Every structure is written in structure tokens, then in C-alpha cells.
Amino acid sequence: MQLRFDEALRLIHRHEAEFILVGGIAAIIQGSPVTTEDVDLVYRVSEENCRRLAKALTELDATYADPAGRKIRPDPDKLKSMKVHLFNTRCGRVDLMQTVGDDLDYSALLPNTREMVVEEFTIRVLDLQTLIETKEHADRPKDRYQLPFLRQVLAEKRRREEP
Numbered sequence: 001m002q003l004r005f006d007e008a009l010r011l012i013h014r015h016e017a018e019f020i021l022v023g024g025i026a027a028i029i030q031g032s033p034v035t036t037e038d039v040d041l042v043y044r045v046s047e048e049n050c051r052r053l054a055k056a057l058t059e060l061d062a063t064y065a066d067p068a069g070r071k072i073r074p075d076p077d078k079l080k081s082m083k084v085h086l087f088n089t090r091c092g093r094v095d096l097m098q099t100v101g102d103d104l105d106y107s108a109l110l111p112n113t114r115e116m117v118v119e120e121f122t123i124r125v126l127d128l129q130t131l132i133e134t135k136e137h138a139d140r141p142k143d144r145y146q147l148p149f150l151r152q153v154l155a156e157k158r159r160r161e162e163p
Contacts, residue, residue, distance in 0.1 A: 006118060007091045008060060021126065024038070032149050038092065038094065040095045042109055043079075045080055053096070057089070060091060065087060
């Protein structure tokens with residue numbers, strides 16, 4: 001299934017869920033030439049926000065990516081208790097995490113975000129420097145591959161901002 005990240009983000013945004021876009025899509029909308037197959041979000045873990053996310057995920061027809069092929073649906077309790085959620089949705093893969101990097105949660109990441117317009121709505125996106133740090137911490141092969149591109153984009157952005 002082709003990833004329709006804009007549609008997934010629009011729907012989650014419409015439900016007023018609090019989240020930060022991290023990962024490949026965050027890099028792409030900030031100018032990186034990397035590709036990705038999923039939407040990665042860090043979300044605020046609160047009763048109300050988990051309820052909002054669960055409603056959005058229901059509308060996205062989300063089921064957990066289960067190796068046994070079971071159709072396990074998300075609910076607010078699962079979203080509050082489990083740290084990582086990998087979903088298959090009608091818009092493609094959507095991954096929700098309570099933390100990234102060195103156990104950084106929504107509140108810890110918030111100062112390192114910027115508001116960006118995607119389509120006609122505004123979302124919080126993890127800044128490139130922090131995105132680089134989270135990928136360095138993860139140290140997976142796909143992250144190591146993306147790091148030179150992210151560092152180059154960040155360096156170019158900083159050069160353009162110099163007086």
C-alpha cells in the first residue's frame with residue numbers, strides 16, 4: 001500500500017491529538033532526500049490524548065502490525081500502557097511511540113520542535129538537529145544511512161540563516 005502520510009496526519013490532527021512528527025517524514029518535509037515507508041509520531045500520554053488518538057486510529061482502520069496476522073485494534077488503554085505501537089492503516093504504516101532517542105517523551109521533545117504547515121494544517125515537527133540525535137541514538141542501519149543526508153540538509157539550512 002502506498003503511504004498517504006498527509007491524509008493520515010490530517011485525520012489525526014482533525015481529532016486534535018497532540019503529537020510530534022519524527023522520523024523520515026519529518027526529515028522529508030524539512031528538505032531531506034531520504035525515503036520512508038511509514039509515519040512516525042511521538043504522542044502526549046494522557047487520558048484525553050490517548051482517547052483522541054484511539055478515535056483517529058479507528059477512523060484510519062488501524063490494526064497492530066501483528067506477525068500472526070491477528071486484527072488487533074488500538075484503544076486508549078493500550079496507547080497509555082505500551083511504549084511502541086506499529087499500525088497498518090488505510091493510509092499505510094503509522095507508528096506511534098511514547099518516547100524516542102534517549103527516552104525523550106513528548107514534553108521533553110516539545111522545545112525542539114517547529115510548527116510546519118502540511119497541506120492546509122499546522123503540526124509540530126521535530127527539528128533536524130534533534131532528529132539527527134535520535135537517529136544517532138537508535139544506531140540502526142537505516143538510520144546510519146540517512147545521517148549524512150540529514151547532516152547535509154542541516155548544514156545547508158544553517159548556511160542560509162547566517163547573516
